[in-house]
Amino acid sequence: MNMQAETGEFIAKKYEPKGPVVLDCYVKNIYYGDFRAVRDTTIPVEKNKVTGFIGPSGCGKSTVLRSMNRMNDLIDSFRFEGHIQYHDHDIYSKKVDAVIVRRYIGMVFQLPNPFSMSIYDNVAFGLRLNGYKGDEEEMVVKALKRAAIWNDVKDKLKNSGLSLSGGQQQRLCIARAIATEPDVLLMDEPCSALDPIATRQIEELMVELKQHYSVALVTHNMQQAMRVADVTAFLGVDISNGGRTGYLVEMDDTKKIFEDPQQLLTKQYVRGEFS
Amino acid sequence: MSQINEQILPPRINLPSLEKNVLELRALKDFFLTGLVWGLAILASIPLVSVIYMLIMEGGARLDFEAITALPPAGFETGGGFGNAIVGTLTMVGIASALSIPIGTMAALYLAILNPNSKTATVSRFLAKVLTGFPSILAGVFVYAVIVITTGTYSAWAGGVALAVLMLPTVTLAAEEAMKQVPQRMKDAAFGMGCTRTQVIFKVVLPTALPGIMTGVILAVAGAAGESAPLLFTALFSNYYMSELAEPTASLSILIYNFSGMPFENQIELAWTASLALVLLVLFFNIVARVVGRTKFKE
Numbered sequence: 001m002n003m004q005a006e007t008g009e010f011i012a013k014k015y016e017p018k019g020p021v022v023l024d025c026y027v028k029n030i031y032y033g034d035f036r037a038v039r040d041t042t043i044p045v046e047k048n049k050v051t052g053f054i055g056p057s058g059c060g061k062s063t064v065l066r067s068m069n070r071m072n073d074l075i076d077s078f079r080f081e082g083h084i085q086y087h088d089h090d091i092y093s094k095k096v097d098a099v100i101v102r103r104y105i106g107m108v109f110q111l112p113n114p115f116s117m118s119i120y121d122n123v124a125f126g127l128r129l130n131g132y133k134g135d136e137e138e139m140v141v142k143a144l145k146r147a148a149i150w151n152d153v154k155d156k157l158k159n160s161g162l163s164l165s166g167g168q169q170q171r172l173c174i175a176r177a178i179a180t181e182p183d184v185l186l187m188d189e190p191c192s193a194l195d196p197i198a199t200r201q202i203e204e205l206m207v208e209l210k211q212h213y214s215v216a217l218v219t220h221n222m223q224q225a226m227r228v229a230d231v232t233a234f235l236g237v238d239i240s241n242g243g244r245t246g247y248l249v250e251m252d253d254t255k256k257i258f259e260d261p262q263q264l265l266t267k268q269y270v271r272g273e274f275s
Numbered sequence: 276m277s278q279i280n281e282q283i284l285p286p287r288i289n290l291p292s293l294e295k296n297v298l299e300l301r302a303l304k305d306f307f308l309t310g311l312v313w314g315l316a317i318l319a320s321i322p323l324v325s326v327i328y329m330l331i332m333e334g335g336a337r338l339d340f341e342a343i344t345a346l347p348p349a350g351f352e353t354g355g356g357f358g359n360a361i362v363g364t365l366t367m368v369g370i371a372s373a374l375s376i377p378i379g380t381m382a383a384l385y386l387a388i389l390n391p392n393s394k395t396a397t398v399s400r401f402l403a404k405v406l407t408g409f410p411s412i413l414a415g416v417f418v419y420a421v422i423v424i425t426t427g428t429y430s431a432w433a434g435g436v437a438l439a440v441l442m443l444p445t446v447t448l449a450a451e452e453a454m455k456q457v458p459q460r461m462k463d464a465a466f467g468m469g470c471t472r473t474q475v476i477f478k479v480v481l482p483t484a485l486p487g488i489m490t491g492v493i494l495a496v497a498g499a500a501g502e503s504a505p506l507l508f509t510a511l512f513s514n515y516y517m518s519e520l521a522e523p524t525a526s527l528s529i530l531i532y533n534f535s536g537m538p539f540e541n542q543i544e545l546a547w548t549a550s551l552a553l554v555l556l557v558l559f560f561n562i563v564a565r566v567v568g569r570t571k572f573k574e
Contacts, residue, residue, distance in 0.1 A: 071467060103469030113460040116483045125478070126468045173464070180468075 015251035028082040041248040052229025060246025069105035070098040106182035112169035114161030126180040147175035167198025334547030370435025379446030387454035406444035415505035431524040434510030442495035449491020453484035503528035
C-alpha cells in the first residue's frame with residue numbers, strides 16, 4: 001500500500017493508461033476556502049474511451065470533473081493545487097485563459113439546461129460563439145444526428161428548446177456540447193434526472209460518442225459505469241481528522257474494478273455495502 | 276369490460292356513501308366561499324370597468340381625426356382637439372424611456388448579476404425601493420430646480436427627465452427581478468460552452484430576462500404617460516405643436532387637468548376625449564411591448 005511520505009495518507013496505485021491520454025489530471029489538493037475537498041487523485045483520461053468516476057456522495061467526483069474545464073473557477077473560494085495536462089498546456093497555468101479551455105473541453109450537466117431559444121439556435125450557439133465560418137446548418141444537423149435526437153426534432157427546429165421532454169432536452173444539450181467538435185466531453189451525472197428509457201438512450205449515445213470524443217463520466221449508478229465506462233476510477237471519502245476529503249482509491253479497467261478490485265473499500269462499494 | 280368483476284373484494288372497512296351531498300357542511304362551506312371569492316372579484320373590477328365605461332360614454336363621441344390632430348380651442352371656440360398634447364406626451368415619455376431604460380437595466384445588471392451582495396448593491400436596492408414611493412410632484416420640483424432654473428425655460432427635456440426619475444426605480448427593480456429568475460444552470464451552460472462573462476450576460480441573461488424587463492418597462496411607461504404633477508413644473512403647457520425640445524410643451528395629462536376645470540362645454544368634452552385617448556395610448560404601448568417582448572418561437 002502506498003503512503004504519502006509526510007502525512008501517512010493513503011495514495012492509490014497509479015493507473016497505467018493503455019492508450020494515448022488527452023487529459024492528464026493530477027490533483028494534489030482542491031480547497032473550497034479552508035475546506036479540503038479532494039486530495040491526491042490522479043486520473044488520466046484516455047483518447048476515445050469513456051472514463052467513469054464512481055464513489056459515494058461527497059467524494060469529490062463532480063469537483064474533480066468540473067476542475068477539468070475550470071468550471072470551478074466561477075466559485076470564489078475554489079483553490080486548485082496540482083496540474084491538468086491538456087496537449088502541451090497545463091490548463092491551470094497562469095497563462096491559460098479558462099474561457100478558451102472551456103471551448104475545447106465541453107460539458108454536459110446533471111440537469112438538462114437548454115437555453116431559452118430555438119432548438120436550432122441552441123445547437124448553433126457554440127458555433128456562433130467561436131465565429132464559425134463554414135456551413136452552420138450542416139454542423140447543426142450533424143451534431144443533432146450524432147446526439148441521436150435528429151429524428152425527434154427535424155420538423156420543429158424553430159421550437160423552443162424548453163418545449164422538449166427531459167430526455168430530449170439532455171440529448172439537445174449533448175448536441176449543443178458536441179457541435180463545436182470539442183476534444184473532451186465532461187458529463188456530470190447526465191442521466192440522474194432522467195427516466196430509465198431516456199437513460200438507456202443517453203448511455204447508448206455515450207458509447208457512440210467515444211468514437212469521436214474522449215468522455216469523462218461522473219455517475220452515481222454503478223450499473224451505468226459497468227455498461228458504459230472502459231476505465232473506472234473509484235473515489236472514497238476520508239473522514240479521519242474530522243474532514244470530508246475525497247481521494248482516489250483505485251482506478252483500473254472497468255471489468256477489473258467490478259470483478260476483481262484490489263482495495264477492500266472498492267470491493268465493499270461495488271458490492272453495494274455502502275453508498 | 277362492462278361486466279363487474281365478481282372477484283372484486285368487498286370493502287374491509289365500513290365505507291360511507293361516496294356520492295355528493297350538497298347539504299353536507301363541507302359542501303355548503305365550499306359553495307359559500309366560492310361565491311364570496313366571485314363576488315369580491317367582481318367588486319374589485321367595478322372601478323376599472325366603470326371608469327372605462329364612463330370614458331367611452333363621455334369621450335367616445337368626440338374621438339375623431341380632428342380631435343387627435345387639431346390644436347386646443349380657445350375660449351368660446353367650437354371644435355378643436357389635442358394633437359399637440361399627444362405629440363408632447365409621446366416625446367416626453369420617449370425621452371424618459373431613452374434615459375431610464377438603459378440606466379435602469381444596467382443598474383439591474385449590477386444588482387442581479389455583477390455584485391448582488393456588495394454594500395453598493397444593498398444601498399442602491401434600498402434607495403430604488405424608496406424611490407418607487409417617491410411623491411411624483413417632488414420629482415417635478417427637483418427637476419424644476421436642476422434644469423428649468425438653470426436653462427431658464429420650461430421644456431420637453433425637463434419634462435422627460437422628471438418622468439425618467441419616476442420610471443427609473445420601477446424599471447430597475449423589475450429588471451433585477453427578471454434577471455434573478457434566469458436559472459443558474461443556464462448560466463453554467465453558457466460558461467461551460469466557453470462564454471466570457473460579457474457574453475453570458477448579452478447572449479443568455481438579457482434575452483432570457485427580456486419578457487420580464489419588458490413588463491417592468493410597460494408599467495413604468497404607463498405610469499409616466501399618465502403623470503401630471505411632475506410636468507406642471509417642468510414642461511408646463513403650450514397651445515401649439517412643439518417645434519423644438521427646449522420650449523414649453525403640451526401633454527395629455529396637463530390638458531385634461533386644464534380643460535376639465537374650464538367653464539366651457541367644448542373643453543370639458545375634449546378633456547373626456549383626451550382621457551380616453553390617454554387610456555388607449557397606454558393600452559397600445561402595452562400591446563406593442565408584449566408583442567415585441569414575446570419570445571420569437573413557439574413554446
